[in-house]
Amino acid sequence: MNGKPEAAGVRIDVWLWAARMFRTRSLAKVSIEAGRVRIDGVACKPSRLVRVGDRVAVSRGGEAIEFVVAALSDQRGPAPVAQAFYAETTESRVAREAERERRRLRGAGCSAPAARPDKRARREILRLIGEA
Numbered sequence: 001m002n003g004k005p006e007a008a009g010v011r012i013d014v015w016l017w018a019a020r021m022f023r024t025r026s027l028a029k030v031s032i033e034a035g036r037v038r039i040d041g042v043a044c045k046p047s048r049l050v051r052v053g054d055r056v057a058v059s060r061g062g063e064a065i066e067f068v069v070a071a072l073s074d075q076r077g078p079a080p081v082a083q084a085f086y087a088e089t090t091e092s093r094v095a096r097e098a099e100r101e102r103r104r105l106r107g108a109g110c111s112a113p114a115a116r117p118d119k120r121a122r123r124e125i126l127r128l129i130g131e132a
Contacts, residue, residue: 009049009051009072010049010050010072010073010074011047011048011049011050011074012028012032012039012048012050013028013029013032013046013047015050015069015072015073015085016028016031016032016056018074018075018077018082019073019085019086020076020082021060021065022060028046031060033045033046036058036059036060037057037058038056039054039056040055050069050072051069051072053069054069055067055089056086064092064095065088065092065096066088066089066091067086067089068087068089071084071085
């Protein structure tokens with residue numbers, strides 16, 4: 001898509017940015033260096049080249065996404081164009097929706113407090129969750 005031959009590949013940090021998985025390339029790089037991005041099940045470096053057909057797994061914000069690279073680009077464009085760069089696996093989609101539903105149900109019985117807890121209440125909360 002960018003004029004380069006697809007066989008050569010594109011750096012994974014640039015591709016994740018172009019596919020709108022991360023807001024900036026530096027955020028993608030930090031996530032890769034932290035081990036939250038895997039290509040074909042193996043942790044990688046930001047300079048690793050991604051090719052069409054590679055399976056990429058990204059963990060971000062408490063959710064894991066696994067997808068297959070469908071197209072290469074090193075230029076960031078509109079979201080509809082970026083969505084054509086990858087195809088999420090059905091297992092990933094089902095697991096993400098199940099996790100989203102579990103989080104929704106976990107917080108369903110709780111209501112937000114009327115006001116911010118004071119110092120004493122914060123200490124009691126910490127004691128209850130075992131951090132104090």
